[in-house]
Amino acid sequence: MEKSLREKLGKQLLFFDGAMGTELQNRGLLAGELPELWNCTHEQEILDIHAGYLACGCNIILANTFGANCFKLKESGHSVSEIVQKGVEIAQKAAAMAGRGYVALDMGPTGKLLRPMGDLDFEDAYAAFAEMVQAGVEAGVQLIVIETMSDTYEMKAAVLAAKEQSTLPVIATMTFDEQGKLLTGGDIEAVVCLLEGLGVDALGMNCGLGPEQMLELLPRMRACASIPIVVNPNAGLPIVVNGKPAYALGAEEFAQQGEALVRAGASVIGGCCGAGREHMQKLVERCKDLQPLPIQQKNITSVSSYSHAVFFGGRPVIIGERLNPTGKPKLKQALRDEDMNYLYQEGIAQAEHGADILDVNVGLPGIDEPKLMEQAICGLQGILDLPLQIDTADIAAMERALRLYNGKPLLNSVSGKEESLSTVLPLVKKYGAAVIALTLDEAGIPKTAEGRFAIAEKIVLRAEKEGIARKNIIVAPLAMTISTGAENAKVTLETLKMVRERLGVQTSLGVSNI
Incomplete structure (x- = not known):
């Protein structure tokens, strides 16, 4: 029998999939259009993206549910349960076709700021995430991934929802600037302190930065973390080409820098914005025989x-x-x-x-x-x-x-x-x-x-x-x-x-x- 994800975390190198949003943009997703609605209107496109990442050797694929919360879907005419169910179903179909892969519920920010920086109450944020988790569990996901968070308070609401509404593994990643700061001012040490305390199975960083910038931050995270670290960088820093955002880092260079991240302590690695199938193919080829560094228990x-x-x-x-x-x-x-x-x-x-x-x-x-x-x-x-x-x-x-x-x-x-x-x-x-x-x-x-x-x-x-x-x-x-x-x-x-x-x-x- 295949080992559970919890048994593998930190023991063997695992690969997240790559970008979803930028891949959909390449396939015609319009500015302002909700990517999650493509679960209902462009099922084959979503399936092809998942299948491509699994064919590359990725272990974990994220269902197309990143923004499937009640706030973002309010005017869409679709329910949270419907969009989550459909997104998970497509990912499961891709995994069944490949005969491998863990399917994750993907949860991103609500799009609103919590008090005191905004007007969203903590318990309302919790309820929004809990609704997603309940739908994901009902659909049969194997883990919950909370990503691209820039506020520790919103992250806490999401983690509590994941842990109170399920017994699934929880992976939590946040988005830092080049100085290791969140949008709301928190630093790496505060994030590790919070997330380890809440009992997530792995923590880390995604989006916002490329692998080169994340490599600068990784030692700080590793110095205080006692659980596996996840690193999902963009394909470099964003640039503008013909008036449109793009990512300049090619697949070979992305893979080379990804290897450096693994050697510096990443136990799980993948890609975010701009990192498509070719990037993940090269990353897996380059790193598949590597073993993650041992997890050091910090008595801090x-x-x-x-x-x-x-x-x-x-x-x-x-x-x-x-x-x-x-x-x-x-x-x-x-x-x-x-x-x-x-x-x-x-x-x-x-x-x-x-x-x-x-x-x-x-x-x-x-x-x-x-x-x-x-x-x-x-x-x-x-x-x-x-x-x-x-x-x-x-x-x-x-x-x-x-x-x-x-x-x-x-x-x-x-x-x-x-x-x-x-x-x-x-x-x-x-x-x-x-x-x-x-x-x-x-x-x-x-x-x-x-x-x-x-x-x-x-x-x-x-x-x-x-x-x-x-x-x-x-x-x-x-x-x-x-x-x-x-x-x-x-x-x-x-x-x-x-x-x-x-x-x-x-x-x-x-x-x-x-």
Whole structure:
């Protein structure tokens, strides 16, 4: 029996297909015409493109469903289900004729910007992608490919839809400029941090750049990624010929540069705009006997905002704790009045004073914590680019914040209590967070370092059973106020040392407590 795609990823070199849109333009697709509608009107043309790529030796073909979402199809007279079903059916026919090939649901951007940069709500974007995934699963696709994304928030909505509505492999690629930046400002490290956290099977880059430019960015991606990397470049940078866009890189040169990408760490390679059948033929011929570089597991603890990642283990990471109503009468009143501007100003002040991460706690008796937490998270990430630490014991508020957060969040916290372990850890896993682990349980805070270490070890082992890597656990050995006794400082430091040496995880101290 043929190995599954998940078994092959990273173990053998796989080939995506090449361009669809530019190939359709060469066959008469008009400017402004939806390529996906050709599934209904030009089936043979679509079939020929798929068949050509499979004949070249490509392993994965993308159904012609890139823009088959409810927003783009709204005025077309066709439903999402109809277009996806037809697109998948054509690709499956090509694969059956070839006797090989994995058929993927292809999902691109909605064409709308999400809040705060646009007017599309996160859950509306999620619903659009979920509709596509449901249609693709019903049609029998073998994997889901999310590509050409330029916004981490939209990518997160698409990945959650893919993973919540299916159990299929998910491959996610984004479009960067030559400096490694997304249209919305995110960098390579932030993208890797987010996508690995969400549990995609492979990540990478496509479109926007040619292989030469992507080769410059690949080392940065490989330096922080622990899963297979996909690289699908255009046939060079676009040029204008006789008033029309074109791509200047010939098939031989494309294949030569593609080989360099494989040797630099691409586990899956294909083509995007301008890379047609000849390009893919030459690429497969040149690279088919190559083996991808081994996937290196990075023991890197990180969190991210939409724009950048923060890494633990080097210089101390400063977590600002002023966004917490405990002992702050003005903040308490502002939260009761739903005066979020006061909270935002406090956040800005901490950023200006050098905080790397902001703790966000809106817990007060008698308030709607899920509602206020949503307002706080969405508002802060709209005005600041710092990663946020979600600080709540309210599970509803916790999940809402984790879901709407644009990046890989830090969650504060999980403890050794069974109720905490059973409710918090599944959310950490689902939303790809890092989490603060408090060394306390049903019996309270142990008075000895050995007791606190035992709780830390219990949390780490339980997290691993949930599929959460140790690098995503940050143990807090609990710094107590000096009034509780000088001996507590010694216990905390001893616990810190034991945790670092025996468990190999990062640690955090709430030194403001002292």
